[in-house]
Amino acid sequence: MENNQNEYQGPQPEEQSTGGGFNFRWILYGAVGLYFLYRMFSGGSGDSSNDYVEETLVEPTQGIICELKEEEKDLYKITNEELIENRADSRIIVTNLDSSIDTFTIDEVKISDASNPRRSMMRSVLMGGMLGYMMGRPMGSGLARSSYASDNSYKKSNTGGRSRLNSTARRTTVRKPSTKTGFGSGKSSRSYGG
């Protein structure tokens, strides 16, 4: 008996399943995921009701003048980092192979531009230095020796520079909703259908 009262429009081609894959749009990767998992299972340092977890955000207030040198074609290294008072005055000064000099702001370097691979290469080097803390890298993470041109430039930033940047950083404690899991555990011995 045909009792269907709807007109079937068929599957939408552009939305076809890819064979049971779970390609949801929101994906949290790597360190963020591990941090999330840690907070979830550790219960964080939240209040007694466990509805929230507290998280301390550390954010630099000082700025940096970062000097980069192009040692080989498209190979950049940090030669010096100097702390300055204002974050907004931060600059990246690049000495190119032909001895020409370019100066960029942090925002200019952060822009992804497929037509400008040079900027992308500079960005990856800068992320390993102190400037990386202003581009989103957690301040608890260390500096990358490979980003620096020499042991001296690395040590200078990794000891005195990093310490001073950390001591003047702004610390904000935020409350975030905690995640919950484990509901209904141990209840699989009977059907709950009707």
Place this chain on the structure above:
Amino acid sequence: MAGRQIDLDAIPSDIITQRNYNYLLEDEYIVPEGIILELDEVQQFEKAQDEIYSIFQSELEEMIRNGQFGFLDLPSKMIDLIIYSYQKKHQHVVGRFDFAGGIDGLPIKLLEYNADTPTMIPESSFVQDAFFKHIYKKPAQQYNSLEKDLEVFFNRLLISESKNHPSLIATSLGYPEDTAHAKFIMDIASKEGFDVEYADLQHIIFSPGEGVYLEADNGDYVQADYLYKMIPWEFICFEEPELLDILHDLITNDLVYVMNPAYTLVYQSKLFLDHVSKKYDRPFFLQSSRYPKDFMGKKYVEKVSFGRLGENIKIFDESSQIIEETDGDFGHFDKVYQEFTDLYKDQFNEYYQLGLFNVKGIGSCMSFRRADKLIIDDDAEFIPHFIPQ
């Protein structure tokens, strides 16, 4: 018409096995038998279902207008969700009315509405269809478009809720039959273009203010915009109130779309059925009361507001003596009393109870459960129907 029971040559065990629903082959639940219905009987059942669903909707709308939810004994956050999900037109995927009578002149009577987490879906859809196409093989019809109607449902949902990403987690508490039902719905959603995954409830991550997540095998966290649950709303209300709080936050902030929606808990409640039965004078509603004294000198049945699978039911005779009863896990819920009504009884003194499924409130499929006793519970057999031409 003579007895309606018919013998069949076989059961479609190959198809059941191929589709991986082997639990249906246990305990002689599927038997090589069927029941014959007449076309006008089917039409009367369908007419009753349409009218009852319409009454349920009208009454819920009136309750929302007047804020009359007190008699349901539900937490305030659940009531918020009932109102929100109804006003936001969250779609009712599938429910199942259980009817007595309707055959050989017996009056059609509504026993209950499994609006929230109905079972019997795989056997009523593809197993019954296989009985019809591969075993019965006579000129006949069958009232069964359940699988196709569910496909249409998810196809339409994809279109009507285009702001959501079509990602769905199906969940249950892990009992094999419930898991199979959740996966049945999930597979249909997948066919219609949803990204899907199954997880027992305990493995789902609920994040207030953010959404519902699963941890994938590769360690990523993936969010789903839809949740299909084979977990009753009343379980969430009374067994996991913290989950109710979180779902209240997520649903009312449109961070997850839960099916079946919260308002189906109202339809599921026998307190609501009691309320509607008193208010609407229709032949398919049984006389109902909160007090057994209203049935002095009559046979009547005691049920609980949120009972399942025929549990916690008592049948009393005219002298208020128990003639049949079942125990169960739901005795703590409020009691509701209904007048006794006759189930159809075949030539071998077996009793039949009709399940009439609806998708988005529209009749979609009929099937029967059968037992040699008055209370049709988890020990019943599944019986397909046929409508000879």
